[in-house]
Amino acid sequence: xxxTFLGTSAGAPTRHRNVTAVALQLPQRSSCWLFDCGEGTxxxxxxxxxxxxxxxxxxxxxxxxxxxxxxxxxxxxxRSMQSGCETPVTVFGPEGVGAFVRHALELSGSQLQxxxxxxxxxxxxxxxxxxxxxxxxxLTHRVPSWGYAVEEHIQPGRFDVERARALGIPEGPxxxxxxxxxxxxxxxxxxxxxxxxTGPPRPGRKIVICGDTIFSPASVRLAxxxxxxxxxxxHLEEDLPLARRAxxxxxxxxxxxxxxxxxxxxxxxxFSARYEGEGARLDALLEEARAVFxxxxxxxxxxxxxxxxxxxGSINPAD
Amino acid sequence: xxxTFLGTSAGAPTRHRNVTAVALQLPQRSSCWLFDCGEGTxxxxxxxxxxxxxxxxxxxxxxxxxxxxxxxxxxxxxRSMQSGCETPVTVFGPEGVGAFVRHALELSGSQLQxxxxxxxxxxxxxxxxxxxxxxxxxLTHRVPSWGYAVEEHIQPGRFDVERARALGIPEGPxxxxxxxxxxxxxxxxxxxxxxxxTGPPRPGRKIVICGDTIFSPASVRLAxxxxxxxxxxxHLEEDLPLARRAxxxxxxxxxxxxxxxxxxxxxxxxFSARYEGEGARLDALLEEARAVFxxxxxxxxxxxxxxxxxxxGSINPAD
Numbered sequence: 195x196x197x198t199f200l201g202t203s204a205g206a207p208t209r210h211r212n213v214t215a216v217a218l219q220l221p222q223r224s225s226c227w228l229f230d231c232g233e234g235t236x237x238x239x240x241x242x243x244x245x246x247x248x249x250x251x252x253x254x255x256x257x258x259x260x261x262x263x264x265x266x267x268x269x270x271x272x273r274s275m276q277s278g279c280e281t282p283v284t285v286f287g288p289e290g291v292g293a294f295v296r297h298a299l300e301l302s303g304s305q306l307q308x309x310x311x312x313x314x315x316x317x318x319x320x321x322x323x324x325x326x327x328x329x330x331x332x333l334t335h336r337v338p339s340w341g342y343a344v345e346e347h348i349q350p351g352r353f354d355v356e357r358a359r360a361l362g363i364p365e366g367p368x369x370x371x372x373x374x375x376x377x378x379x380x381x382x383x384x385x386x387x388x389x390x391x392t393g394p395p396r397p398g399r400k401i402v403i404c405g406d407t408i409f410s411p412a413s414v415r416l417a418x419x420x421x422x423x424x425x426x427x428x429h430l431e432e433d434l435p436l437a438r439r440a441x442x443x444x445x446x447x448x449x450x451x452x453x454x455x456x457x458x459x460x461x462x463x464x465f466s467a468r469y470e471g472e473g474a475r476l477d478a479l480l481e482e483a484r485a486v487f488x489x490x491x492x493x494x495x496x497x498x499x500x501x502x503x504x505x506x507g508s509i510n511p512a513d
Numbered sequence: 514x515x516x517t518f519l520g521t522s523a524g525a526p527t528r529h530r531n532v533t534a535v536a537l538q539l540p541q542r543s544s545c546w547l548f549d550c551g552e553g554t555x556x557x558x559x560x561x562x563x564x565x566x567x568x569x570x571x572x573x574x575x576x577x578x579x580x581x582x583x584x585x586x587x588x589x590x591x592r593s594m595q596s597g598c599e600t601p602v603t604v605f606g607p608e609g610v611g612a613f614v615r616h617a618l619e620l621s622g623s624q625l626q627x628x629x630x631x632x633x634x635x636x637x638x639x640x641x642x643x644x645x646x647x648x649x650x651x652l653t654h655r656v657p658s659w660g661y662a663v664e665e666h667i668q669p670g671r672f673d674v675e676r677a678r679a680l681g682i683p684e685g686p687x688x689x690x691x692x693x694x695x696x697x698x699x700x701x702x703x704x705x706x707x708x709x710x711t712g713p714p715r716p717g718r719k720i721v722i723c724g725d726t727i728f729s730p731a732s733v734r735l736a737x738x739x740x741x742x743x744x745x746x747x748h749l750e751e752d753l754p755l756a757r758r759a760x761x762x763x764x765x766x767x768x769x770x771x772x773x774x775x776x777x778x779x780x781x782x783x784f785s786a787r788y789e790g791e792g793a794r795l796d797a798l799l800e801e802a803r804a805v806f807x808x809x810x811x812x813x814x815x816x817x818x819x820x821x822x823x824x825x826g827s828i829n830p831a832d
Contacts, residue, residue, distance in 0.1 A: 206591040209559050213587075233587040234553045240528050260590045260621040268532075268552040268583040272525040294620045301613045302579040303656050337622050 195220060195346075195399050195501040197422065198245065199493040200238040201230075202463045204428045204442070205261050208470050211495050212238055213261035214463070216403055216424060217245055218344065220326065221503075225251035225281075229342060229403045229424075235265035236272050242496060247273040248281070252321070254328070255287030256405025257339035263291070267298035274306040282309040286321065286328075288338045289314050315340060326398070331416040333407030335441045340405050341416045346398025350374070351506055354391050361386065394506045401501060402457070406464065408437060409447035417455035421501045424493070425451055426464035427479055433468075445479040449486035463493040514539060514665075514718050514820040516741065517564065518812040519557040520549075521782045523747045523761070524580050527789050530814050531557055532580035533782070535722055535743060536564055537663065539645065540822075544570035544600075548661060548722045548743075554584035555591050561815060566592040567600070571640070573647070574606030575724025576658035582610070586617035593625040601628040605640065605647075607657045608633050634659060645717070650735040652726030654760045659724050660735045665717025669693070670825055673710050680705065713825045720820060721776070725783065727756060728766035736774035740820045743812070744770055745783035746798055752787075764798040768805035782812040 196219040203211035213232025220227070226249040228235070239245050250273065256262055266285070273279045285291060292312035299306070313320075320328040325347065330340045353373045363369070363380065371378055372388035379385050402417040403424045417423045428442035437444050443451075445462060452460035462483055469475035476492060483490040515538040522530035532551025539546070545568040547554070558564050569592060575581055585604070592598045604610060611631035618625070632639075639647040644666065649659045672692045682688070682699065690697055691707035698704050721736040722743045736742045747761035756763050762770075764781060771779035781802055788794035795811060802809040 206594055207556050207559065212556070233584065234556050237526050237531070237553050237556070240526065258621050260587055260617070260623055263621060264583075264587040264590075264617070265552065268579055271579045271583075275525055290620045294617065297616050298579070298583070298613065301609045302577050302582060304579055 195344075195401060196498055197401065197424070197461075197501070198242060198498045199461075199463060199495060200235055200242065201232050202465060202493045202495055203261075203470070204426070204464045204466050206467065207232075207234060208467050211465070211470065213265075215265065216463075217242070218401065218403075219245075219249075223325070225249050227251060227344075228253045230254070230256055230262040230405070231264075231266040231269055232261045233264040233268075236269040238495065239269075244498075247276060248279045250283055251281065253283065253285045253287075254315075254320070254330075254340075254342050254403075255285065255291050256341070256403070257335060257337050258288055258290050258294070259337065259406065262405070263294065266291075266295055267302070267304070270295070270306060270310065271299065271302070271304040274304070274308060280308050282311065284321075285310070285312045286315050287312070288340060329416070331412045333405055333412055334410040335406045335408070339407055341402060341407070341413055342404075343400060343402045343416050343420065345400045348398055349396040349503070351393030351395050354393070358391055396506045397504045399501050399504060404451075406442060408441045408443055409450060413451045414454045417451060417457055420455065420457040421504070422459050422461065422499065423452050423455065423457040424461050424463055427462035427483065428464050428466050430469065430475070430478055431482055433466075436466075445483040446486055449483035449490055452483075452487040452490065458489065459499075460487055460490045461493045461499065462490060465492075514663075514720060515817055516720065516743070516780075516820065517561060517817045518780075518782060518814060519554055519561065520551050521784060521812045521814055522580075522789070523745070523783045523785050525786065526551075526553060527786050530784070530789065532584075534584065535782075536561070537720065537722075538564075538568075542644075544568050546570060546663075547572045549573070549575055549581040549724075550583075550585040550588055551580045552583040552587075555588040557814065558588075563817075566595060567598045569602055570600065572602065572604045572606075573634075573639070573649075573659075573661050573722075574604065574610050575660070575722070576654060576656050577607055577609050577613070578656065578725065581724070582613065585610075585614055586621065586623070589614070589625060589629065590618065590621070590623040593623070593627060599627050601630065603640075604629070604631045605634050606631070607659060648735070650731045652724055652731055653729040654725045654727070658726055660721060660726070660732055661723075662719060662721045662735050662739065664719045667717055668715040668822070670712030670714050673712070677710055715825045716823045718820050718823060723770075725761060727760045727762055728769060732770045733773045736770060736776050739774065739776040740823070741778050741780065741818065742771050742774065742776040743780045743782055746781035746802065747783055747785050749788065749794070749797055750801055752785075755785075764802040765805055768802035768809055771802075771806040771809065777808065778818075779806055779809040780812045780818065781809060784811075 200215035201212035215235040216229040425448040427445040429437040519534035520531035534554040535548040744767040746764040748756040
């Protein structure tokens, strides 16, 4: 699982940070999921050589503020102009996101060359397939703002091909049946149990991406045991009144969520422009968070983060 | 009058060109007018140090296609977050632009800190003040697409301060009355005619910015005698079928408009991405146009063009 930050500025773009978007690439599939789509996200795709609009399969919008949303009509329309972009796209988001997208596309006469579906999310499971499940939780912001958790299902253990060969099991469909744990009878009458050839199952990874929010117990519950938490840190604690007024988080609040949820790593994002251009101030954000949760990093545009598979049998202390 | 191209790509952004926007700065006022507002126009303002969102006073939208429009809600919202941006903004454009802007701002909970007015344009005069008049004409595209002509009123001739001083006329309000052509009686009884102290009036400048269109007689009429014409040249003549299908212009068509309208200079813009990255192909666009109208240039993002005042008494041959 690989996360790429495409925008890390709060409210408005700066010269070095665009407004919010995060791309997620899941293993063993070429598609990409997008979390939020601030204005200029399609421009950021042009500058991220490992990402293509054609790969986008799902878009998750956290909340309806423009800096998380206004890039969506343009991104969908440009995707439609590119060859090889006939695969469907599903947009998940709060009430209103469907009306916004439909209205913008209709008024601009944009006819998409691929099926587009928009689904309003609600507390709980958002979507699920054979590989992952996405759930969401309502956070605390001036408008309904959602956090999304992407959780891999438990991964089957590694199949021991060497041992299967040594046992003289012919390669082919039998391997698949053994991998899935079946017990089979070989042509020579021997009985082989798949579970004997397969290592212990590996826990799936968990990535949580929170929308704009002040500190919220819902963020803690959603992020419980995550390998990676992306949380906004719009302000420094010294600007707490600003954070409180706009229901944004300070760096300390984000770190407190990470600590209480027992995540492995925290990435801070969505920085107020007031801390940019003065390196020391962004460093102060990082320091403030690390004092509470040491495994904290600052996101920046185009930073890619790999989330490695969990070790077989490993259990996150917070699970 | 100074024009700055902020986006010169057709349909979608490329790595080097954003989608359409042109900023116009009028003399003797700090405000700036914007023609079209493709996605990412607010980002381009960040990279154009002589332009600020606070300066924007009027926005003219040529047509409702997303690559000319989708940057508008974000630009208006970001302008509202900046200090010193309380001055009103008026958006002029085709039917639908008001609904688009209102809908996007409402759904995103954007409350502007300045008055915003949206006016639907129609053939003829769009707005007028003591300095300039803006008119528009309907061109030929897949959706209603407008061209805008900005014409300065006739400028009063230069007031000869030296001569006024030599005549012993006391500096002060009398100068203003003489400048405006009045005849005055001095305290010593002498009669002085303002017209004797003022040079011949200077014709105003004219700038014409056309929206997307295939060759149209309306463009020729609108651009008649302009100092500067901005016209799309999406395609090369060799791709005429593409231009015809989408009702876009070839470089030759744009040059033909400039030639028939007798303009002074033509700037081509809105290039298809198919000609970019291969320098020779954009050169081919320029050559194709220059064969018909030699005073042609290619626009590029952040190119600024000064339109100098006309000489007193000068008349453009096409006027």
